[in-house]
Amino acid sequence: MEKKVLKIADVDSKYLYEGPRYKTLGPNSGEEFRLSTLLPWLRQLRTGEIGTVDFSGTKMYSPSFLEEAFGGAVRDGFGPQVSLLVYENTDKFYEKKIKQYIKDATQKIK
């Protein structure tokens, strides 16, 4: 299976430090990342491709950012794609957290 990688640090240098939840709260927000980067990238994923999010180079993960980006993608109807994502170069704690956010968001929209 082909692997398609989204390297957060390469998208824009501003995502080295992940910001708050919403655009209105400050720069580099989870909402901005979801709308401008994550959702267009998820739309381009073809069946059979393994979507991989690479966190290498990022210096700080904000929980609100991660919840709004990945949990928000589930709320925007991308649940099936997001739940199959693979995470690279991240702390196990955060990988677990992202999966938890996705699971919680999926349960709440049911």
Added chain:
Amino acid sequence: MDRNTFLGRKTQKAFILSLRKARKRKNRKYWNKYHPKEGNIGRYVSRLIRMPETIDVLQDEIGDTFVTALDQAMQDPSIGLDFRHVQTVSLRAGLLLKAFSDEYMQRYQLKPIFRCPYSEKTKAVFRYLEIRNYSVKKGRHYADLDCWHITSFDRSKDEDVPKLLTEVIIPKCLEERNEKENAPIATAISEALFNCKEHAYNDNSLFQKWYLGYGRYPHAKSFHFCVCDKGIGFRASMQLGFTQKLTFDDSRIIQEAAKGRTGVKAGKKNGRGQGLQTAIENLAYVRGEMTIMSGKGIYTAGVDEQGNALDRSFPPRKTSIVGSIIDFSIPTTYSREGR
């Protein structure tokens, strides 16, 4: 005609004195006109409230006296605060005092009425917090004051908080560690600061500032961060997510918020409440603890010095704090096991 020949010796003295008085009166008028913000001059003081020797928010009686005095002075600008006997000011009380002073200035266009402290160190604290410009002896430094740093944030400004924390603020306290090691601390503090912007104030709030105070006392085994806002508090913010009126006490409300139970079950905002929970987990990872005060409630979470998990809500205080204060205490050395 010469004045000496015109007036007798006594009359001459009286005349000179009256001239001096007139000059003083004139000066005072001039001073009041052009320096109306400079403290107590020309202000009517209806009552002076004596402040305790030690100012802190967490200690029951002292905290109650201090918080009540600030509230009363904010409601009635003719009430003055008597700081003459104050010897010690804690970081969180200093931040609350700074927030009080800024809000007072914004509301009344005047500085609050203070009686100048006798203690040189307390004067230095007021000067350092930019509350008052008391003169202090030149060349005198206080190590436990010099280590304090205060940063203020405004709701109308967009600031890159994580970058500021990681590159500027945290290295000031922990210069010996690298960015990766400090990331959990930066995450926890940035979450508290984001929460201030998101939840503490609404659009109708006149005062929309919050403060971050931080410092590492010399030779201390831990360092402190304190976030202080004068917003709507945890209760009002939590109430937005519930249709029924919340009947728990304030400590329990903070505890529920810290566990991510915000009451929002549907819609775009149903991911709310995860941030503070994760911030506490990050703090626990670095063996730190967090004390949250809002309204009458106090709640502590994290890990204590012995490594035991903390999750404790305290009985409600007598007086209520406007807004909230979040105090982080993190040891300078910590174990990286357990994650």
